Amino acid sequence: MTKKRKILRAIIALVFWIAIWEIISLIVGKAVILPSPVDVAVRLGELLITGDFYLTCLNSIARIFSGLVLGVLLGVLLATLSKLSSIADAIISPAISVIKSTPIASIIILLLFIFVKGIIPILASVLIVVPIIYENIKNGFDNVPQNLVETANIYNISKGKRIKMLLIPSIMPYFVAGSKSALGIAWKAGVAAEVICVPAVSIGTMLYEAKIYLESKDLFAWTIVVIILSFIIEKLLISLISKVGGKITNG
Amino acid sequence: MASILLENVSKSYDGKIILNDINYKIDSGFVALMGESGTGKTTLLRLISGLEKADSGSIKVEGKIAYVFAETNLFNSVSVLDNVTCVMNGDKKNNEAVAKTILDKLGLENEYKTKPKNLSTGMAQRVSIARAMASDREIYLLDEPFRGLDDKTKSDTMEYLKEYLSDKLVIMVTHDIKEAEYFTDKILSIFNLNLTQNNS
Numbered sequence: 001m002t003k004k005r006k007i008l009r010a011i012i013a014l015v016f017w018i019a020i021w022e023i024i025s026l027i028v029g030k031a032v033i034l035p036s037p038v039d040v041a042v043r044l045g046e047l048l049i050t051g052d053f054y055l056t057c058l059n060s061i062a063r064i065f066s067g068l069v070l071g072v073l074l075g076v077l078l079a080t081l082s083k084l085s086s087i088a089d090a091i092i093s094p095a096i097s098v099i100k101s102t103p104i105a106s107i108i109i110l111l112l113f114i115f116v117k118g119i120i121p122i123l124a125s126v127l128i129v130v131p132i133i134y135e136n137i138k139n140g141f142d143n144v145p146q147n148l149v150e151t152a153n154i155y156n157i158s159k160g161k162r163i164k165m166l167l168i169p170s171i172m173p174y175f176v177a178g179s180k181s182a183l184g185i186a187w188k189a190g191v192a193a194e195v196i197c198v199p200a201v202s203i204g205t206m207l208y209e210a211k212i213y214l215e216s217k218d219l220f221a222w223t224i225v226v227i228i229l230s231f232i233i234e235k236l237l238i239s240l241i242s243k244v245g246g247k248i249t250n251g
Numbered sequence: 252m253a254s255i256l257l258e259n260v261s262k263s264y265d266g267k268i269i270l271n272d273i274n275y276k277i278d279s280g281f282v283a284l285m286g287e288s289g290t291g292k293t294t295l296l297r298l299i300s301g302l303e304k305a306d307s308g309s310i311k312v313e314g315k316i317a318y319v320f321a322e323t324n325l326f327n328s329v330s331v332l333d334n335v336t337c338v339m340n341g342d343k344k345n346n347e348a349v350a351k352t353i354l355d356k357l358g359l360e361n362e363y364k365t366k367p368k369n370l371s372t373g374m375a376q377r378v379s380i381a382r383a384m385a386s387d388r389e390i391y392l393l394d395e396p397f398r399g400l401d402d403k404t405k406s407d408t409m410e411y412l413k414e415y416l417s418d419k420l421v422i423m424v425t426h427d428i429k430e431a432e433y434f435t436d437k438i439l440s441i442f443n444l445n446l447t448q449n450n451s
Binding site: 147148150151153154155157161164165166168169248 | 300317318320322324333382386
């Protein structure tokens with residue numbers, strides 16, 4: 001399918017769903033329950049021309065992105081420790097399983113007891129990202145091609161060269177896959193954490209306030225902002241991660 | 252001096268005996284190892300190289316081993332040149348010069364920067380041979396090293412290899428009697444789970 005046709009199809013789908021939304025909002029007839037797409041678009045336009053809007057978005061992005069980066073680093077570190085030491089693995093693996101099984105809302109509320117609310121979205125993102133990266137990197141370690149390990153052993157290839165030529169290229173596809181999954185989840189978890197702990201100047205706080213004050217147009221407008229930002233950030237970062245990962249894997 | 256001593260070596264996989272009570276000593280020179288597929292030729296090379304352990308018996312190896320694997324086992328993330336120099340120690344520039352000389356002799360002078368995944372089977376095979384040669388070991392285990400090579404390239408590669416390995420201990424697995432005879436008159440076969448020498 002050509003690019004033009006793809007764009008056309010996407011526009012048709014978008015118009016279709018907006019029309020459905022408009023029809024339902026007319027049937028409901030109460031803007032406080034379901035505002036019309038036109039009202040939401042107008043509200044979104046109003047938001048877009050304020051400086052606070054961009055500050056709010058940047059704050060949320062910075063928080064969640066910090067959590068993502070910290071989570072990725074911690075996940076890689078813990079997976080490496082698990083690979084290097086069976087004792088470390090015995091300690092780390094159950095903790096990762098517990099984090100993975102705990103609902104994100106419980107994690108956020110537990111964190112609220114201990115930490116100031118400003119850093120909770122960061123910590124929530126970290127805790128969501130760590131298990132994903134940890135498991136992917138561990139799978140990567142487990143799937144290093146044995147024939148190449150044998151070659152490295154036969155020729156006594158140094159540790160540094162093994163890491164560069166064998167380990168990193170083998171693990172990179174798993175790292176890229178893990179990072180792609182983690183990215184979307186971290187963003188959703190981060191915004192959810194902001195809604196629960198309402199830190200100053202954040203998208204989550206705007207969503208929370210919109211709900212409290214029954215500002216449905218604001219609620220819908222900010223939700224659209226979350227979706228668009230998620231889409232843009234995912235596209236940008238995934239393309240960056242894939243590019244760097246591909247270069248390392250294939251040289 | 253390089254040597255390989257096999258004493259009562261046996262190996263089985265999943266209860267199926269592959270090699271049974273092998274006793275053999277190789278002091279020097281070139282040995283060709285023949286036999287039908289699945290008779291344990293590669294297994295024997297893997298046991299000698301230490302990649303696998305024998306179920307019983309002992310294997311004593313004097314000298315460092317280079318191994319040309321049947322599947323080439325090249326590192327796809329780095330260039331042909333890096334694949335060859337990675338087995339060398341010492342000065343990088345000097346290593347590269349030596350590696351380039353070997354690659355040139357094997358007809359790979361235009362492939363220094365190529366990634367192995369972009370090479371043909373025959374080219375990849377020659378890179379694997381170049382890597383083994385660059386490692387400068389005393390013992391060479393070659394598992395079907397000329398697979399995928401056309402007649403002309405095979406002939407050139409064999410000639411260079413014969414000259415280069417003249418003072419080494421070499422065991423080469425092959426299915427081609429002409430290949431074997433080109434290098435040596437010491438041809439071993441694995442028959443009935445054991446080694447038999449066919450002097451021609």
